[in-house]
Amino acid sequence: MEMKLYKVGIVGAGGIGLAYAAWIANRGHAVTIWNGRSSDEPSLGRIKLQATGVFEGSVDIDRVTNARDVVSEADVVIICLPVNAHRYAIDAALPSLKSGQTVIVSSMGSLSALYLRERARDLDVDLVVASFGTTALTARRVLKDKVNIMVRRPSLGVSCLPASKIEDALCVCNTLFSSNFVVDENPLMSTLNNTNAVFHAPLAILNWTRIERKESWPQYHYMTSYVSKVIGQLDAERLSLASAFGWQLKTLGQKLQQSFGIRSEGLKEIAEELHQKRGGPPGPIEVDTRYICEDVPYGLEFTLALGRIANVSMPVTRSIVEVSGLLLPDGFSNENDLIEGLKLESESMEGLLARVAVA
């Protein structure tokens, strides 16, 4: 049987946006990409995108400069932005989205998928919104038209809004990525399965002077024994929050083992094996790194908001949020515009579970 070919609009042109563009275009789909920041500049037209690493080759994709041009002709839209940019891009795309389109959010945090689905419903637009708690590939942008794809994850979780459309969502995801997708019950579970914040925020804070001095530091080598101890405590709070919602989720260690084929047990040992096997990726060297500007407000601050709803105390998470607040560069805040957008301040546990369980 012939594979269905889609028109795919990718929002975000960093490591993940470019990696997905290369991967998907190489499978024969037509790809248009927008970096998620609106501009009055005309479209940049067709470019050759070069990929190295897990997939080596060059593909043709179209670069556009606004939300309308990436979304309006697409069968499938994939959001590949840091979560701090999700609300802006979603609001910009909403007037151009149409019923029947599938939107994949990768990776999804702070329930941005629920925000998208609910705002679209307000406009009578019926979307299928699939959420990954992580990414199908890991990657770093080298240049605007060059990406290094580091790893293809063998397996990852996906949830769907509405839940009844999960088979359709799986069909689209398999056609684009052919990964092994495991179904998450709903996007709240996908949000809690996103472990980036519990691992990135302490790693960045506890290596902050390396970041400020722009040192070259392979991140897993600097996930030392004491840093791993803090990360483990933060992860334990994520897991107890998830269990208050009724889920026994995988630990960060289990997820790293699964994604990167690691055999060691214990976070420090896992980091050591990752460093030996991969040497990288390098830790961030910009003070506006997404390891803080994304992961603290949209990862940790969001789990504190969920902790209030579920009545779970999260002292380690709170401490890390407070220290990060002292470090955040000018122009960034640890306010999360999705907490307000989703009206979570006045939400109850039953109310939230009903919203994410919509069939």
Ligand SMILES: NC(=O)C1=CN([C@@H]2O[C@H](COP(=O)(O)OP(=O)(O)OC[C@H]3O[C@@H](n4cnc5c(N)ncnc54)[C@H](OP(=O)(O)O)[C@@H]3O)[C@@H](O)[C@H]2O)C=CC1
């Ligand atoms: N890279 C990886 O291996 C992994 C990434 N993820 C997650 O995937 C998502 C995308 O990551 P990645 O592609 O690596 O990120 P990058 O930092 O490489 O790229 C971010 C992209 O978003 C655009 N953007 C638009 N608005 C903003 C804004 N306000 N702040 C920052 N960037 C903005 C950038 O625009 P411009 O082109 O103008 O810079 C760029 O195109 C993130 O949520 C990340 O946590 C998760 C697991 C692995």
Ligand SMILES: CC(C)(CO)C(=O)C(=O)O
């Ligand atoms: C690739 C990896 C695992 C590095 O921390 C990641 O999650 C990211 O870049 O967001």
